[in-house]
Amino acid sequence: MTEAPAPALETVEVTCVFQVSQGLLRGSKPLRAVNGVSLKIPRGQVVGLVGESGCGKSTMANILLGLQRPSSGDVLYAGNSAAGFSRREIARRIQPIFQDPYSSLNPTKTIESIVSQPLRIHSVGAPSEWSARVGEMLDVVGLPRRVASSYPSQLSGGQRQRVAIARALIMRPEVVICDEPTSALDVSVQSQILNLLQDLKEEFGLTYLLISHNLAVVQHMADRVAVMYLGRIVEEADSDTLFNDPRHPYTRALLGSVLTPDPRLGVPDTHLGAVFPNPIDPPPGCTFHPRCPDCMTICRSEPPQPAVDGGHNTECHLYGGAVTPRTATQ
Amino acid sequence: MTDTGAARSLVFRQRQTAEEILEPSPWSKLRRRILGNHSFLIGAIILAAIFAVAILAPLLAPHDPYDQDLTKRLTNPFWHEKKIDPEHVFGTDKVGRDYLSRLIYGSQISLLIGFSTMLISGVIGTVLGVTAGYFGGRVDMVVNFVINTRLAMPVFLVAMAAVVAFGASLTVVILVLGLFLWDRFAVVMRSITMQARDLDYVKAARAMGCSTPYIIVREIFPNVLSSLTVVATVEMANAILLEAALSFLGFGVQAPTPSWGLMLNEGREYMFFSPWLLALPGVCLFMLVLAINLFGDGLRDVTLERER
Numbered sequence: 001m002t003e004a005p006a007p008a009l010e011t012v013e014v015t016c017v018f019q020v021s022q023g024l025l026r027g028s029k030p031l032r033a034v035n036g037v038s039l040k041i042p043r044g045q046v047v048g049l050v051g052e053s054g055c056g057k058s059t060m061a062n063i064l065l066g067l068q069r070p071s072s073g074d075v076l077y078a079g080n081s082a083a084g085f086s087r088r089e090i091a092r093r094i095q096p097i098f099q100d101p102y103s104s105l106n107p108t109k110t111i112e113s114i115v116s117q118p119l120r121i122h123s124v125g126a127p128s129e130w131s132a133r134v135g136e137m138l139d140v141v142g143l144p145r146r147v148a149s150s151y152p153s154q155l156s157g158g159q160r161q162r163v164a165i166a167r168a169l170i171m172r173p174e175v176v177i178c179d180e181p182t183s184a185l186d187v188s189v190q191s192q193i194l195n196l197l198q199d200l201k202e203e204f205g206l207t208y209l210l211i212s213h214n215l216a217v218v219q220h221m222a223d224r225v226a227v228m229y230l231g232r233i234v235e236e237a238d239s240d241t242l243f244n245d246p247r248h249p250y251t252r253a254l255l256g257s258v259l260t261p262d263p264r265l266g267v268p269d270t271h272l273g274a275v276f277p278n279p280i281d282p283p284p285g286c287t288f289h290p291r292c293p294d295c296m297t298i299c300r301s302e303p304p305q306p307a308v309d310g311g312h313n314t315e316c317h318l319y320g321g322a323v324t325p326r327t328a329t330q
Numbered sequence: 331m332t333d334t335g336a337a338r339s340l341v342f343r344q345r346q347t348a349e350e351i352l353e354p355s356p357w358s359k360l361r362r363r364i365l366g367n368h369s370f371l372i373g374a375i376i377l378a379a380i381f382a383v384a385i386l387a388p389l390l391a392p393h394d395p396y397d398q399d400l401t402k403r404l405t406n407p408f409w410h411e412k413k414i415d416p417e418h419v420f421g422t423d424k425v426g427r428d429y430l431s432r433l434i435y436g437s438q439i440s441l442l443i444g445f446s447t448m449l450i451s452g453v454i455g456t457v458l459g460v461t462a463g464y465f466g467g468r469v470d471m472v473v474n475f476v477i478n479t480r481l482a483m484p485v486f487l488v489a490m491a492a493v494v495a496f497g498a499s500l501t502v503v504i505l506v507l508g509l510f511l512w513d514r515f516a517v518v519m520r521s522i523t524m525q526a527r528d529l530d531y532v533k534a535a536r537a538m539g540c541s542t543p544y545i546i547v548r549e550i551f552p553n554v555l556s557s558l559t560v561v562a563t564v565e566m567a568n569a570i571l572l573e574a575a576l577s578f579l580g581f582g583v584q585a586p587t588p589s590w591g592l593m594l595n596e597g598r599e600y601m602f603f604s605p606w607l608l609a610l611p612g613v614c615l616f617m618l619v620l621a622i623n624l625f626g627d628g629l630r631d632v633t634l635e636r637e638r
Contacts, residue, residue: 065537091539104530108552118538167534 006079008207009041009064009094009175014073016059020280031280033059035231036073041175046201046208048222048239050215050254054276056231057211061179064209066090078174088122095168099180101160105152111138111163112148118171137166140203142196158189162196169200175207182217194221215258219243224311227251230279230287237312247314249292286317294318363632370628376621384437392417393428395435395588402426407606420610423596429607432588433614439589440570440618443504447569448562450508455515456558462516463523464546470520477516485510485572493581503582507569518561522554556633563626567619574615590615 016034021027034056041047051057062068064075066087075082077093085093095118098104105114115137116130125133135145141162152160161181168176181197182190194217200206212218218225219239226236227250235248246252277283283290289299298317307319364370383390399422407421407429408414420429462473485507492506526532527550535549574591576582583589585596590611597607 067533067536088539091537094537096534096537098530098534100530104534106531106549106553108555117535121538121540121544164534 005043006076007040008043008078009209010076010079011037011039011060011064011070012074012076013038014060014063014070014075016056016063016068017071029280032231032282033279034063034070037228037231037233039226039233039236041207041209042224043174043207044201044205045223046210046221048210048212048218048225049228050212050218050225051228052213052254052276054279055228057228058179060228061096061177061209061211064175064177065094065096091118092122092171093173094175094177095171095173097161097164097168097176097178097181100184101157101164102152102184104164105160107152109151110148111150111152111155114152114163115148115166115170118167122171124171133170134166137170140169140200141166156189157185158192161185161189161193165193165196165200169204169206172204173206175209177209177211179211180213181210183212183214190217197221215243215255227254230277230282232287232315233313234288234315235313241312245312247312247319248288248316249294249318250288253291253293288316360632367628367631369624370632373621373624373626373628376617377625380437380618380621381441383434384441387434387438391428391431391434392419393431395427395431396586397427399426404600404604406604407610421604421606423593423607424600427586429610432593433590433610435588436590436593436611436614437618439500439583439587440573440615442500443507443573444566444570444622446504447507447511447573448566450504451510451512451565451569452515452558452562454509455512455561456519458512459516459519460523460546460550460554463520464527464542464550466524466527473516473520477513477520480510480513483510486575489572489576490579490581493576498581498584500583500587503573503576507572511565511569511572514565515558515561518557519554522557523550526550526553556630559633560626560630563622563629567622570615570619570622 013036014034015032015036018031018033019028020031022029037056037060039047039049039060049057049060059068063070066075066082066085077085077090082090109117112131112134115134119125119130119133120127131148134148138145138148143159143162143166147155147159147163152163155163178197182193185193197208198221201208208221210218210221222239224236225239225242226233227242227248228234229250235242235246235251237245242251243255246255277287277290285301286292286299286304289295292299296317302317304315304317306313306315309319402418402422403424403426405415405418405422405426408419410421418428418430420433423429423432458473458476462470488510489503489506493502496502532545532549535545540549573582573589574594577589577591578595580595583592585592593611594608597604597611600607
């Protein structure tokens, strides 16, 4: 246990600050999209990242893909700092699958050209083999080989998402960042894509970071789940633990907000009355306190420290013992 | 066993035929779209005809367009005569030059001006617009300033000033128009590139490790091409009209070069007695500009359908 292999992907206190212009003469203010996130994605596992819109999920994805340089902190690929890798080396290890298959495929290219593009960019193998490898990849993702000569506009949403998966996997990456892989698809197609992702994980030994706001999807797929709120991970635990024993009030509210198919039950009351705070001007203390049903006096002034209980990390005064002022928040 | 095998092969065969029905070849689809698009067809036919005339001018023209014959000044075209004069079908101008030959050679000037201006301004505008749209921020601010500066300058007055400064010639007209008509290219390319830049396929290309020039040229450019063709045709028509206007005012192509705009100017004095001197080059200009615009609109429709 002590000699555990390095996780496939790890972030250490990653912070990403954007300068948001306030107008011509008022200068700009910092927006902390990601504020000191440490997340481990162990090899061969599925880590779910949940949170509402604007909490920094997609910025995290961009940082992990190497598209966005973190303001501070480090990303470790298999234990090695991102600084030691070029863009293309990162690209070989990590590939994304995007939310909207209607915008993630270039409409002017054929499917064959789209799927073989990573091979061309990284000049893998001889150009004569590319077509065969595209064919194999289409088989793997369950598309008929004849779509190779089609354009994306001739395919359905589910088929397009399969093409996007084929493109992501043709270089055999270690980690795949799935940014809401099913939320743009029909419900009937969603399960097909999720099952395909699970099959491919077994077949290629993949590691997934599954970014989603759909808790059912995360529960179905993930081994471990991290809940993000305003740029911080407020709770992180094994999937079973988190769904059976949610601790942070925000996690409980999220789980309570899942809609049931029974229309008589109405919309669940999450007690999250206040609107999502402006991330340019986050509340003092615990950033969640204006919406928290269990808010205490300390929450208004002191940011909570992460409390570790086995594999269950919670960042909340309800569970934190000693209170030490956090220096990182400024 | 054999039953299921036969059934399966039947299903397989049905699927085969279904595929054949579903997938016509891309060329046949393109041909069908072209034939179904009347404005594209009409524009293309007129444009091709004017092109052919311009290229084959030495063969088609019955006379040298510069040959004067002062004994045959201002002869009437065939519709004014009882019997057709085979020498000068469209009559002659005020110094006895064959009008048909001058019209034929005039198409060369118009097309030359149209194409070279479109190329120069297209390259300038596309480079500026795509750069500004893709990089945004400071680059965008600078390019926007340049665009606004250019928009603040009246093309016509600057063109006249340049002609006064450098002397009137075909080269000066082409350069001035080419260096001034790029604003629409830049504005359109900028906004379209901005839209394309934020799409996920660009992000996917970046995540794949593509370089920025590769992304701009191979990912974004093909998607802005259809809009580029529309702007290019509009600007080409615009340049042709501007050349005609400049020549009409005497600031463009100089006599005795056969330019349609110049011919309008020369015919102006005889407007009431020989109206065809104005009408014929006017009709030529009208047909050319109309054909270019029809062609551009149709081209966009024909190419866009593949993408959407």
